[in-house]
Amino acid sequence: MEIKNMINKTFIESSLKEYFVKKRGCKILFPSEFDEKISTHLRNIDLIFKEARNLILVKILLFSSTESYV
Incomplete structure (x- = not known):
């Protein structure tokens, strides 16, 4: 099956927020909440x-491809 539309970053972020905040009870932190260093x-x-006591850091990497298959 060929994937026609690439999943965008906003969709991935909202899915991760839903999982970690709503289902696992995590809190979202912002870089401004930490020391300047x-x-x-x-x-x-x-x-x-x-x-x-754990911090979960997420970096989303998106790659485009002319042909993607599942």
């Missing part, structure tokens, strides 16, 4: 979730 390194991270 740390927040400069986090600016390339798309999503940050906090679950108990």
Whole structure:
């Protein structure tokens, strides 16, 4: 089966937020909530979730391809 439409970044972000926040009870954090030294390194991270004592850092990479198959 050929995939005609590439999934966009907004769809991936909303799906991850739904899973981590609604289903796992995580909290969304923003780089501005960290020290300045740390927040400069986090600016390339798309999503940050906090679950108990764990931080989950997500970077979304999208690749385009002329032919994709499932």
